[in-house]
Amino acid sequence: MDQRTATTRLLDAAEELFYARGVQAVGMDEIRAASGVSLKRLYQCFPSKEQLVVGYLRRRDERWRDSLARSVTTRARGAEQVLAVFDWLHEWFSEPGFHGCAFLNSFGELGATSPAVAAAVRDHKAEVQRYLTTLLTDTDEPRTDRKASERKALAEPKAAAEREALAEQLNVLAEGAITTAAITGTPAPARHARAAAEALLAHR
Amino acid sequence: MDQRTATTRLLDAAEELFYARGVQAVGMDEIRAASGVSLKRLYQCFPSKEQLVVGYLRRRDERWRDSLARSVTTRARGAEQVLAVFDWLHEWFSEPGFHGCAFLNSFGELGATSPAVAAAVRDHKAEVQRYLTTLLTDTDEPRTDRKASERKALAEPKAAAEREALAEQLNVLAEGAITTAAITGTPAPARHARAAAEALLAHR
DNA sequence: TAACCTAGAGAACGCACGTTCTCCACGCCA
DNA sequence: TGGCGTGGAGAACGTGCGTTCTCTAGGTTA
Numbered sequence: 323m324d325q326r327t328a329t330t331r332l333l334d335a336a337e338e339l340f341y342a343r344g345v346q347a348v349g350m351d352e353i354r355a356a357s358g359v360s361l362k363r364l365y366q367c368f369p370s371k372e373q374l375v376v377g378y379l380r381r382r383d384e385r386w387r388d389s390l391a392r393s394v395t396t397r398a399r400g401a402e403q404v405l406a407v408f409d410w411l412h413e414w415f416s417e418p419g420f421h422g423c424a425f426l427n428s429f430g431e432l433g434a435t436s437p438a439v440a441a442a443v444r445d446h447k448a449e450v451q452r453y454l455t456t457l458l459t460d461t462d463e464p465r466t467d468r469k470a471s472e473r474k475a476l477a478e479p480k481a482a483a484e485r486e487a488l489a490e491q492l493n494v495l496a497e498g499a500i501t502t503a504a505i506t507g508t509p510a511p512a513r514h515a516r517a518a519a520e521a522l523l524a525h526r
Numbered sequence: 527m528d529q530r531t532a533t534t535r536l537l538d539a540a541e542e543l544f545y546a547r548g549v550q551a552v553g554m555d556e557i558r559a560a561s562g563v564s565l566k567r568l569y570q571c572f573p574s575k576e577q578l579v580v581g582y583l584r585r586r587d588e589r590w591r592d593s594l595a596r597s598v599t600t601r602a603r604g605a606e607q608v609l610a611v612f613d614w615l616h617e618w619f620s621e622p623g624f625h626g627c628a629f630l631n632s633f634g635e636l637g638a639t640s641p642a643v644a645a646a647v648r649d650h651k652a653e654v655q656r657y658l659t660t661l662l663t664d665t666d667e668p669r670t671d672r673k674a675s676e677r678k679a680l681a682e683p684k685a686a687a688e689r690e691a692l693a694e695q696l697n698v699l700a701e702g703a704i705t706t707a708a709i710t711g712t713p714a715p716a717r718h719a720r721a722a723a724e725a726l727l728a729h730r
Numbered sequence: 731t732a733a734c735c736t737a738g739a740g741a742a743c744g745c746a747c748g749t750t751c752t753c754c755a756c757g758c759c760a
Numbered sequence: 761t762g763g764c765g766t767g768g769a770g771a772a773c774g775t776g777c778g779t780t781c782t783c784t785a786g787g788t789t790a
Contacts, residue, residue, distance in 0.1 A: 323767090323768095342638075343639075344634075344635075344638045344639065346635070347638060349746075349747055349748080350748060350749080351748090360767070360768045360769070361749085361750090361768085361769080361770080362750095362767070362768065362769090363767075365748095365749075365750085370748085371747095371749095421638070422634075426630070426634060426705060426709075427634040429634065429708075429709060430548075430626075430630060430632075430633065430634020430635055431548075431550070431634050431635050434546075434547055434551060434625070435547075435548065443709060444709055444710070447706070447710070487718065490714075490715070490718040491718050491719070491722040493702070493718075494699060494702035494703050494706055494715055494718050494719050494722065495698055495699065495702055495722070496702070497701070497702035497705050498697070498698035498699055498700070498702025498705070499698050499702070501630060501701050501705050502651070502697065502698055502701050504633075505630075505633060505647060505651050506648070506651070511694070511698055514691065514694040514695050514697075515695070515698050517691065518698065518699070518722065521725065521726055521729055521730075522725055522726070524729070525725055525728070525729040526725075527737090553777055553778080554777075554778060554779080555777080555778090564737070564738045564739070564740095565738085565739080565740085565780090566737070566738065566739090566780095567737075567738080569778095569779075569780085574779085575777095575778065
């Protein structure tokens with residue numbers, strides 16, 4: 323088996339096991355068994371468990387945000403897109419294997435001891451925040467491309483600051499919905515967060 | 527040293543160490559050293575590490591909610607009380623030793639493997655939710671005692687349901703503020719959540 | 731005073747797990 | 761065909777840690 327497919331299989335196994343049961347509860351030997359990759363190759367691809375965890379988080383970040391963005395753009399236009407984020411969250415919470423935010427879980431497990439993991443989590447959350455800001459910008463300028471939006475934002479610093487503030491509030495709502503759903507085990511927090519977002523958008 | 531003071535010292539040491547560095551990163555021997563309690567006595571008070579963790583969470587729950595309630599009632603009256611929750615959060619986030627929500631951290635570490643820990647976390651979150659609902663009820667009926675409020679709530683099921691929905695939204699905001707503050711390391715999410723809460727209260 | 735119970739200190743045990751090492755089989759090149 | 765390098769399987773190693781055991785000292789009671 324070559325290095326490329328080994329890496330893919332390892333990340334697949336890592337994602338499935340780490341997300342379902344937690345990082346510390348899964349040993350490297352179990353990753354090996356689930357992936358079908360030899361231990362020697364495993365340590366060639368990822369010289370330590372920490373690096374495997376970081377790899378798992380980085381790839382999950384890409385896929386997670388891809389899935390969100392795809393769902394939002396195909397499902398809604400304009401101001402509705404922000405609300406579509408919470409609809410997507412509700413679907414995610416309703417999936418059988420939902421176990422909360424992989425990044426928060428990993429942060430709770432390793433954030434205090436592993437700076438690399440903490441950085442991966444921070445990066446993910448920053449990207450989500452950026453995405454929400456983008457959605458609001460596109461909402462305000464539905465007919466312009468990204469470049470034009472940024473020019474406009476520069477020209478109107480006050481509006482940009484307000485968008486940024488709103489994006490922060492939406493981010494807090496999304497974050498809270500994820501953790502509350504994880505702990506209570508129900509998808510309802512997505513609905514509550516959506517209702518709150520709706521109110522914030524309506525009355526800003 | 528008698529059992530009572532031993533238990534207190536153990537919980538003190540456990541809270542300090544577990545909260546600062548995580549449960550898994552702290553060994554029982556370190557708890558023993560920090561508390562000055564012998565290992566034998568430790569296992570008399572808490573027959574397993576899991577039970578020590580649960581004890582730590584239960585006592586922290588009491589203290590945390592006491593501190594919140596005390597701050598809210600001394601600082602504000604009526605509708606302002608809900609916003610005072612977020613002011614208290616901001617102060618908490620600004621403390622030097624802030625490391626996020628002890629319950630979420632423990633849930634991320636042990637929730638998947640320890641039902642007892644998961645239950646303690648769920649109980650804490652449910653209590654907070656209840657507290658927020660209480661605040662909203664007292665807000666609407668500032669001059670009546672609890673019993674009267676409940677009678678009123680029964681008589682007006684629609685209003686009670688709306689209060690409950692609002693409480694859920696506030697809960698999501700608080701939860702999101704805590705996790706975002708923990709990951710970004712800044713107290714700003716408390717301000718964002720407060721602004722959102724203000725908007726929700728104003729336009730309901 | 732002598733037997734006995736308790737408590738503390740710390741060694742010891744067992745296990746899990748991250749990481750490395752050893753051995754062997756298989757394919758490639760002279 | 762015969763050496764040789766690569767890769768896989770799994771044993772082995774070291775360590776950390778939850779838990780238990782042992783030994784000793786001191787206090788209490790008959």
